[in-house]
Structures are given as structure tokens and as C-alpha cells.
Amino acid sequence: MMDGFLDLSLEIGFMCVVLSVVMAFVRLIKGPSLQDRVVALDFMTVAIVAFCGLAAVRYGTAAFLDVALVLALVGFLATVALARFAERNTVRNRKETSDE
Template sequence: MLSIAITVSYLFIMIAMLLALWRLLRGPALPDRIVALELIASLVVAMVGIHAIDTQVSAFLDIAIVMALTAFLTAIGIAKFIQLKGVNDD
């Protein structure tokens, strides 16, 4: 039963990644692309977490934590850049 739930989780995350990638490439504005990029980062963290459950290797959880912190710091850096440089919408 757990293997079915893991397979379904992988499937849903991949669908969400494809939709987020579509929004990242399509836009229409810079904030839309930034949110899509952050969503993709969160989905990658979720995928690593599910992989840790699937393989029962706890080291993957450490990797997921580092990836989540890196994505958070990247979001802060992009927001600061937009605030300081005054980048307008497309």
C-alpha cells in the first residue's frame, strides 16, 4: 500500500513540476517566473523527501533540508535584488 502512495506522489509531483516549468517559461511577468522557480525548488525538496521514504535512507532528508534552505535564501536574494534595482514587470 505504501508503494502505491509513493508512486502516486511521484506522479503528482512530476505533473506539478511540468506545470510550474510551463509557467516559468511562459511568464508573463517576472514575479510569475520567480514564483514558478520557487515552486519548482519546493517540489524538488518534496521529491527528495519522498525518495528518502521510498529508499529508507535518512541522508536524503539532510539533502532536502539543505536544498530548502538554499531555495529560501535564493528567494530572499531575488526579492532584495528586485527591491533595490526596481525591476519592473515585463
């Protein structure tokens, strides 16, 4: 009985994660601002980390957890870099508009 429940829970979890990645991808494409795209990309990274966690439970392989950890670290660094880029871009745009 418990294995059936675990399998069903994992399948529902996989479907929810895939659906959230698709919705975040739509937001990534549509935008409209750079900040929206950064948040969507960060959310996609978190969802893929969750997918790796579900796969580790499903297949009983700890290698998926290693992949999830590396992906989480790379995603964090990418988010910080994109946030710094967006901040610099905003400051530069303010300076150009104040000069005019």
C-alpha cells in the same frame, strides 16, 4: 496489504510531484513577469524538496533528507535574493518614469 498501499501512495506522490514541477517549469518559461518566474522557481524548489522526502521514505535512506534540507535553505535564500532584486528593479523603474 500495507506495503502495497504504501508503494501505491509513493508512486502517486512521485507522479504528482513530477507533474507539478513540469507545470511550474512552464510558468517559469512563459512568465510573463519577473514575479511569476520567482514564484515558479520557488515552487519548483518546494516540489523537489518533496521529491527528496518521498525518495527518503521509498528507499529508507536518511541522506535524502539531508539533501532536502540543504535544498530548502538554498531555495529560501535564492527566493529572498530574487525578491530583493525585483523590488530594486521596480523602485528603479518608478524613479525613471517619475523623472520623465
